[in-house]
Amino acid sequence: MINRVNNMPTVSVFADIDSELNTASAVVKDVEKRWLSELTLRFPDMTYSIEGEVKNAGITQSSMRRAMLLGMVGIFLLLALQFQSYVEPLIVMVSIPFAMIGVILGHFIMGINFSMPSLMGFISLAGIVVNDSILLVQFVKRRVREGLSVHDAAAQASHDRFRAVVLTSVTTIAGMTPLLFETSLQAQILIPLATSIVFGILASTCLVLLVLPCLYSILEDFGVAKPYHSHHGTDSVSVVNEHGIEGNVKA
Structure with missing residues (x-):
């Protein structure tokens, strides 16, 4: 059985990642670098897209x-x-x-x-x-x-x-x-x-x-x-004179 998307034959590859050994993003980057880049050179008409956790993570991060x-x-x-x-x-x-x-x-x-x-x-x-x-x-x-x-x-x-x-x-x-x-x-x-x-x-x-x-x-x-x-460019200082009267002096 050949699956088609927009009349183009497609192949879907699924994988589970052991989180104790690696991460999905690291595996995808390695696959893109080591395999997908070579495949696109050998088959120029081939296109691919990364789905699943990595795609959703990119949307969430943005x-x-x-x-x-x-x-x-x-x-x-x-x-x-x-x-x-x-x-x-x-x-x-x-x-x-x-x-x-x-x-x-x-x-x-x-x-x-x-x-x-x-x-x-x-x-x-x-x-x-x-x-x-x-x-x-x-x-x-x-x-x-x-x-x-x-x-x-x-x-x-x-x-x-x-x-x-x-x-x-x-x-x-x-x-x-x-x-x-x-x-x-x-x-x-x-x-x-x-x-x-x-x-x-x-x-x-x-x-x-x-x-x-x-x-x-x-x-x-x-x-x-x-x-x-200071407000209005002045500082207010409290002063008490010898008669015990308190007042404010602006500087």
């Missing part, structure tokens, strides 16, 4: 990339509205690429391949890891408002907010860690997602505590980061 881009834009706009600055949201969002370092190392340590659930975990990290950065940036802004220089406030930020930042991350890591060691068949699909979240948060937390204050100071040296702007 959709998730668009979703992540929209999420990043949304985070930036919300932070810009909160901080009334276009630079400080970028300082906060620098924690997102830091998380990717942990995602890659986590998959290497756990010995698992980067898959679609792994990508989903990284995308979800975009809204999680910025929390630690927001804590530090808010602290710097408040200390500068109280009179400290930007360099002193940035240096003090990681020290004074260390407990709050670490507890924020540790609670999430503690809740997700048991899933990493789950052995049931139903949980196997979630292990890459949990790996991305746990190791992404861990790496981002460590790097944010070290790098973000330094980045803030560097940008301030260039006159880009301005954590406190």
